[in-house]
Amino acid sequence: MAKKIAVIDGNSLMHRAFHAVDSPMNTADGTPTNAVFGFMAMFLKFVDLAHPDAVVCAFDAGIPEFRKTAIEGYKAQRPPMDPDLRVQFPIIEDLLESMNVPVVRISGWEGDDILGTIAARDEALGYETLLVTGDRDAFQLASDLTRIVATKRGITDVAVYGPDEVLARYGVTPAQVPDFLGLKGDSSDNIPGVPGVGEKTAAKLLRQYGSLEGLYEHTDELKGKQKERIEENRDAAFGSRQVATIVRDLDFPLDLEGAAFPSFDPERVKAAFEKVQFNAQLARVLKLAGEEVPPEKEAALVDAPVCEGAQASELLDAALARGERVSAALGVRSPGELFETQVCAVGTSQGVGLFEGDEALRVLSLLVRTAPFAALDVKELVHAAYPADTSKPAVVSDAELMAMDAFDLGLAAYALNSSVSEYTLAKLAEKHLGGVLPEVEDPTDALVQQAAAAFALVEPLTRALADDGSDAAYFDIDLPLVAVLAIMERTGAAIDSQRMRKLDDYASGEIAGLAEQIYALAGETFNIDSPKQLAAILFDKLGLPPLKKNQRGYSTDATVLTELAKDHEIPGLVIRYRELSKIKKTYIDTLPKTAAAAGDGRLHTTFHETVTSTGRLSSSDPNLQNIPVRTDFGRQIRDCFVPLRDGDEFVSADYSQIELRLLAHLSQDEKLLEAFNSGADFHAATASHVFGIPLEGVTPEMRSRAKAVNFGIVYGQQAFGLSQSLGIPFQEAKEMIERYFEAYPGVRTFLDDTVEHARQRGFAETMFGRKRHIPELKSRNANQRGFGERTAMNHPMQGSAADIIKKAMREVQQRLMDEGFQAKLMLQVHDELDFSCPTEEVERLSAMVREVMMSVASCDVELEVDVGVGPTWADAH
DNA sequence: TGCTGACAAA
DNA sequence: TGGAGATTGTCAGCAT
Numbered sequence: 037m038a039k040k041i042a043v044i045d046g047n048s049l050m051h052r053a054f055h056a057v058d059s060p061m062n063t064a065d066g067t068p069t070n071a072v073f074g075f076m077a078m079f080l081k082f083v084d085l086a087h088p089d090a091v092v093c094a095f096d097a098g099i100p101e102f103r104k105t106a107i108e109g110y111k112a113q114r115p116p117m118d119p120d121l122r123v124q125f126p127i128i129e130d131l132l133e134s135m136n137v138p139v140v141r142i143s144g145w146e147g148d149d150i151l152g153t154i155a156a157r158d159e160a161l162g163y164e165t166l167l168v169t170g171d172r173d174a175f176q177l178a179s180d181l182t183r184i185v186a187t188k189r190g191i192t193d194v195a196v197y198g199p200d201e202v203l204a205r206y207g208v209t210p211a212q213v214p215d216f217l218g219l220k221g222d223s224s225d226n227i228p229g230v231p232g233v234g235e236k237t238a239a240k241l242l243r244q245y246g247s248l249e250g251l252y253e254h255t256d257e258l259k260g261k262q263k264e265r266i267e268e269n270r271d272a273a274f275g276s277r278q279v280a281t282i283v284r285d286l287d288f289p290l291d292l293e294g295a296a297f298p299s300f301d302p303e304r305v306k307a308a309f310e311k312v313q314f315n316a317q318l319a320r321v322l323k324l325a326g327e328e329v330p331p332e333k334e335a336a337l338v339d340a341p342v343c344e345g346a347q348a349s350e351l352l353d354a355a356l357a358r359g360e361r362v363s364a365a366l367g368v369r370s371p372g373e374l375f376e377t378q379v380c381a382v383g384t385s386q387g388v389g390l391f392e393g394d395e396a397l398r399v400l401s402l403l404v405r406t407a408p409f410a411a412l413d414v415k416e417l418v419h420a421a422y423p424a425d426t427s428k429p430a431v432v433s434d435a436e437l438m439a440m441d442a443f444d445l446g447l448a449a450y451a452l453n454s455s456v457s458e459y460t461l462a463k464l465a466e467k468h469l470g471g472v473l474p475e476v477e478d479p480t481d482a483l484v485q486q487a488a489a490a491f492a493l494v495e496p497l498t499r500a501l502a503d504d505g506s507d508a509a510y511f512d513i514d515l516p517l518v519a520v521l522a523i524m525e526r527t528g529a530a531i532d533s534q535r536m537r538k539l540d541d542y543a544s545g546e547i548a549g550l551a552e553q554i555y556a557l558a559g560e561t562f563n564i565d566s567p568k569q570l571a572a573i574l575f576d577k578l579g580l581p582p583l584k585k586n587q588r589g590y591s592t593d594a595t596v597l598t599e600l601a602k603d604h605e606i607p608g609l610v611i612r613y614r615e616l617s618k619i620k621k622t623y624i625d626t627l628p629k630t631a632a633a634a635g636d637g638r639l640h641t642t643f644h645e646t647v648t649s650t651g652r653l654s655s656s657d658p659n660l661q662n663i664p665v666r667t668d669f670g671r672q673i674r675d676c677f678v679p680l681r682d683g684d685e686f687v688s689a690d691y692s693q694i695e696l697r698l699l700a701h702l703s704q705d706e707k708l709l710e711a712f713n714s715g716a717d718f719h720a721a722t723a724s725h726v727f728g729i730p731l732e733g734v735t736p737e738m739r740s741r742a743k744a745v746n747f748g749i750v751y752g753q754q755a756f757g758l759s760q761s762l763g764i765p766f767q768e769a770k771e772m773i774e775r776y777f778e779a780y781p782g783v784r785t786f787l788d789d790t791v792e793h794a795r796q797r798g799f800a801e802t803m804f805g806r807k808r809h810i811p812e813l814k815s816r817n818a819n820q821r822g823f824g825e826r827t828a829m830n831h832p833m834q835g836s837a838a839d840i841i842k843k844a845m846r847e848v849q850q851r852l853m854d855e856g857f858q859a860k861l862m863l864q865v866h867d868e869l870d871f872s873c874p875t876e877e878v879e880r881l882s883a884m885v886r887e888v889m890m891s892v893a894s895c896d897v898e899l900e901v902d903v904g905v906g907p908t909w910a911d912a913h
Numbered sequence: 914t915g916c917t918g919a920c921a922a923a
Numbered sequence: 924t925g926g927a928g929a930t931t932g933t934c935a936g937c938a939t
Binding site: 665666670 | 917918919920921922923
């Protein structure tokens, strides 16, 4: 097979990477490394996919004289390179050199010309060449042996162009590319071209006349404005072509025959990559050469002796007698193919003990009931012994659960940084133990490693929580909630499956009818669920105006369809079709099945405490936090949620406008505080301030606008967003927001201070000290920064609300038990708690829950709670 | 299998 | 100059 040489246009890739990788990254001395990181990400992905035999990297080193004279001002108006990018060139060169990738830089020439020259030499040698670049001029170099790897959006997304692809994409051959660029120009390189001639026209002219020479011999065949423009800009066209023509015969030494990749000294590579702290990338580079990750770091982790059976029991007993907080990790072992036994690994200071099957469960319940222990996910472990649904008797009582002495490593890590996508022992070990978990094949060995790491992590995480000031969020709020969530998950929620079936009949009929109507109007059948096919019908066949684009074509989302519904019947029908089929597919088709699959016929969701960055919970499998309520049909789904037992009522308690009340408390804005404390209708009070009229004069229309502004403020919404949600002109929305801040000046000050504080310290925090780190505030990208600012403003409100309801949940659960309630806490939906409650307890429960929810936080505004009671969830609102 | 568009909720 | 509200979870279509 022919040798494959890759040549990278270093400047082009560094520019791309600089803009594509926006997250702030620095070396120890503060030098930015985002472009280097992006470059290497692209490099590694490319090498993985293409497996080149050798890699060369070319950089610009000036501009050749002939380009400067051909076009006056060639690259002249380009602003000087961003200093944050400039400083990264020496770093990338250092990395490349450490990997033995030749760096070519020819004084007075640009990278493109080096690419062209190497490709020409390769072709002479019969080698294959891959040219990696983001610049379009390189397409002229495509040939049977030479292909262009062009970066698309971002950096790691690429397209490969040979001659056929160039022709397909631009309608010209590679040889015609300079003429093509000469006509159409290239704004990024300051190549003027012929004004008014774009991609389509340039390609058409070249197909007809072959080249610039051919075109200018036949300008008499052209007509009108086009003829004038082309004739007038003859010099610009030829000059532009010259600038765009890549030189292919530079003279520089490069040993192509001897070049090879990967071939490098691992020590040198390690040194270079460790300097910039690209540990994950280092591992990938070393792997290319068959090298393993630095082994000395693994040794830093516990190399614990492992035992089983009676010895394991002794190990555990001794550790508990010493008062140690042992660790536990749960897994399965499958000796044969048929049976899987549960295995529990327990970590102690003297080693790891393994327990299997019934022994594992015995040990788990022992830990939960009587011993201090630690685990990555305590709730998951609890369910293994508890057990997870009410069809079997509980091995551990609710009271024992509430009293358990657990340390949840995942929750601790979440309190330290809530923006991490996944909390694993491997990542925690890397961060807090300074070593990587050894990669082991055998699942049991892996479990042992996890137990050992979990044991070792308790101390450093406890210290980190205290150092960071995040111990309150963890110890007072998140950790005590684990038992409550475990109890709720086991309790489950009940649905009326009969009723669901009736809903199914109705929905199925409606959906089929709607589909028929849509097909009839469209004149053909198609898949309405496919946005692509729907777009083809609406925009191609019916010729409706495409109002919005997405990555793959024209958008067919609800806002677009609503607008189009004015012109045609189909969009309205599709909206209704989507509403019904979404609800049918997501809830009606799945909830009864899920319930039937559980031992007790109930829905047992999983609540996640480490997913959101604000401190809210999330729910999955099934998600019971997004059960419909807004539309009539949606509410029918809530009507299927019923109390757990005959004789129970569904009780729902929710905080009224908790985020806005917290805003009043936190900002201490006098008028806002007064608006809540006077007991008046809050949205109406806002309307009265914003529109400058007495309370009695507020119309329902004004009130609903004020309500939208109130909610917008919570989310950091801006004028554009408000104008969209209210369907009013931008200017009007802008004025409303301005008047809002005039009416509540304390709010403006508070939000500004919050952002400023967050910018300085790197995080925003809630009333109870829950932090959210916001590195985006330091971003160079204005959109990212805007995101950071909105996040900083929103976190104290949304996060404090989350803290408050979590505290309330723990206390409510405690009092349910202490005061002998039969009522059960079933669900939490952000600012709402739902119970199943015997009729005779309803009064007592309502009073208790209200009292607890209102009193867990002391604020300068009352935290009002509405309690509803009814036979179903829908009725309890 | 992984990504995308669309849509449910507070 | 262009873009201009957020988060999470689930489903189906579609490309690989």
